[in-house]
Amino acid sequence: MKIERVDLQRIKIPLTAPFVTSMGLETHKECILVRAYSGPYVGFGESVAMDVPVYNEEDVDTVWYMLEKYLIPQLFTREIEHPDDVSRLFSWMRRNNMAKAALEGAIWDLYAKMNGISLSQALGGTRTQIDVGVSIGIEPTIGKLLERVDGFIRDGYKKIKVKIKPGADVEPMRAIRQKFGPDVPLMADANSAYTLNDIGLLKELDEFGLIMIEQPLAHDDIIDHATLQRELKTPICLDESIHTVEDARKAIELGSCRIINIKIGRVGGLTEAKKVHDLCQAHNVPVWCGGMQEVGIGRAHNIAIASLSNFTIPGDTSPSHRYFATDVVSPMIDFAAPGVLDVPTAPGIGMVINEDVVRDALIEHKSYFANRESTTTVIPNF
Ligand SMILES: O=C(O)CCC(=O)c1ccccc1C(=O)O
Ligand SMILES: [Mg+2]
Incomplete structure (x- = not known):
């Protein structure tokens, strides 16, 4: 499969109750959603990095940065046979595992959809x-x-x-x-x-x-x-x-x-x-x-x-x-x-995306194309 386009969406959703751990207090969930496109198919991934690097070294911004600077451009250079190729392709980069996983997950979803089988x-x-x-x-x-x-x-x-x-x-x-x-x-x-x-x-x-x-x-x-x-x-x-x-x-x-x-x-x-x-x-x-x-x-x-x-x-x-x-x-x-x-x-x-919820939670959206310039939208008044 050839990946033609990748979208990143940064979203923020309130938690119904604060969550306290030995690492600190969380009141919101902020994360990046990834969409990878090939032909009529779209695969979905999610970055699990926290908004502060208290669990591991990554945060929402470092994930965006690594995806934009290295991982997405690299994905555009190749034809992917199987999602296992993606982790091999990214293996030169030290760590930044959550950034890699967010994009690789979208490719796994895309691959399963193209083959008409569940991700499981x-x-x-x-x-x-x-x-x-x-x-x-x-x-x-x-x-x-x-x-x-x-x-x-x-x-x-x-x-x-x-x-x-x-x-x-x-x-x-x-x-x-x-x-x-x-x-x-x-x-x-x-x-x-x-x-x-x-x-x-x-x-x-x-x-x-x-x-x-x-x-x-x-x-x-x-x-x-x-x-x-x-x-x-x-x-x-x-x-x-x-x-x-x-x-x-x-x-x-x-x-x-x-x-x-x-x-x-x-x-x-x-x-x-x-x-x-x-x-x-x-x-x-x-x-x-x-x-x-x-x-x-x-x-x-x-x-x-x-x-x-x-x-x-x-x-x-x-x-x-x-x-x-x-x-x-x-x-x-x-x-x-x-x-x-x-x-x-x-x-x-095997899930349908609720686009209304995504739109309401959106902070920033950027689309990357294999053969043209990227476009950014920063959602105002958030
Ligand atoms: O309910 C969840 O998603 C797991 C919550 C949780 O324990 C957790 C949440 C954020 C960071 C680290 C951890 C953890 O498992 O250590
Ligand atoms: Mg734990």
Whole structure:
């Protein structure tokens, strides 16, 4: 396929409730939507970079910059046979994985649509439905946290993940176990808020029978995590530390974790995500699909990758309404049954874009053409 045109759309949508983690407070979702055109077909991608580089080194502006300066022009120079070619084409560039993934995702969607198959099928997915959990931010009080947990359990979420940080860790977990009992599938995500000096405290969490603790130590570490995993009963799951299938291989070899969270953006796209999945499967390491509070397009990509067979733990891909009053896909993504999402069967991501929502949320729009000048629109009065 020859890519003739790519559009970037920067959008901003309010969250229905503020989201607090050890990295900071979020009130809005700002991101870039990507459209890739070939003949009558359009493929959709979404950049998951946050508006501030607190999770990784990228932000919305760096993604736009890398796409415009390098990745889109490079894509225009080649005929693409298969989406796997795209990650090879981009492999010369160090990191900037979320920028690469946003464009590569649009090409995967385009490829699936051209072949009349779903994105899940194109990736080799086998599930028709996926189980999902919910990620809960750090709430102002334990009472508020318990209220939220109660609501999400009633909604049928299959896994309850709670953000923790020093000072908001053992007590909230104890309160949840006391109120809801030992059978609630519970886990904690620290987003790198601890060091090995906190080993005593992290061991205290063992008594709560958590399914896992996600990324307790530094965002770039796999050595200390291996030390910690030897001391903990609770499985460690790595998120921030895994950017490539090679990172995953090393972490597994060192014993740095027993579970891996796969985020398409963090590993540079669906091709690499599938490689991490396959490697983990070969080593009996279960995986699950993480989230970056995606709008509907990114959520659809997450559902497709989560349909692969080694995604045996419920992911963070909750329905759209968990974060947004409106979404860029129509209908909004929702449960097929409590805690369960259908994997779309229509071609590509299998979702219809709600252009009214995109228009209302639009900050900037730029179109790039393989054989003519680009055109920019900055939407005024935003
Ligand atoms: O519900 C979601 O999309 C996942 C929310 C979440 O936990 C998260 C959100 C933004 C950045 C990092 C993370 C994380 O998984 O660490
Ligand atoms: Mg995480």
